[in-house]
Amino acid sequence: MKKQLPIILLNFSGVYDYESFASEKGIVHVDCRGLNGVDCYCDEEGREELRRLLAPYPAKALHFIDSGDYHYLTEYWVSRLQEPFSLIVLDHHPDMQRPQWEGVVSCGGWVTDVLENNPFVRNIIVVGASDELISQVPERLREKVWFYSQAEINHHQAWPSKAGKRIHEPVYISIDKDVLRKQDAITDWSNGDMSLLQLQVVLRIIYANEKVIGVDITGECSATLDYLSEVKDASINNRANEELMQMILSES
Secondary structure, rough: OOOOOEEEEEOOOOOHOOOOOOOEEEEEEEOOOOOOOOOEEEOOOHHHHHHHHHHOOOOOOEEEOEHHHOOOHHHHHHHHOOOOOOEEOOOOEEEEEEEEOOOOOOOHHHHHHHHHHHOOEEEEEOOOOOOOHHOOOOHHHHHHOEOOOHHHHHHHOOOOOHHHHHOOOEEEEEEEEHEEEOOOOOOOOOOOOOOEEEEEHEEEEEEOOOOOEEEEEEEOOOOOHHHHHHHHHHHHHHHHHHHHHHOOOOOO
């Protein structure tokens, strides 16, 4: 009998309290509330706290990592992989900006950290970013990352064969739900226009052609002062999380 992929849920904001999928049996909850220096930018002290907290949990798992403010945790999970891998990032933003301060990792620049510091990464493929944001990535970095833009997704609606030809090792997939249109995800950042069905098509093609060793999903919506809006937003994200989780478990 195939062993189920471990599911690790990192709770920074309490948003998962509004999402019913999070109460399903088998999901391991990690309480990250109360940590300092980890919101959007993560300083060295915050990184050490997170390393200690997350050390018992596997990198080869399905990780839910709260809002996009914590997307930099992908860099931590893939740093735990001790074998060559390719990183596939589904995100409306390239996440390749330089942080304003040295010594911190940020939600907007973690892909560059993986590119420059991880000795095992062989390819980084960013899927669904806007052409405008891709053009803002410095050329020296843009040449080292393969982009499959939002416009190309809309045109081809599939995983391109040339992406698969680059990959000769297992892959880790990182999904930021802001790659989705607003009907399918409510996030803290600007959205792309991929449908949830399109995202699932891309994922199924990746699973059909690659060995996937880990996945993370981010893009929850932070709490607001409007309870009714929170509940509505959470119900939309809950549907996306539930469908993605069930699909990933069925493919793993």
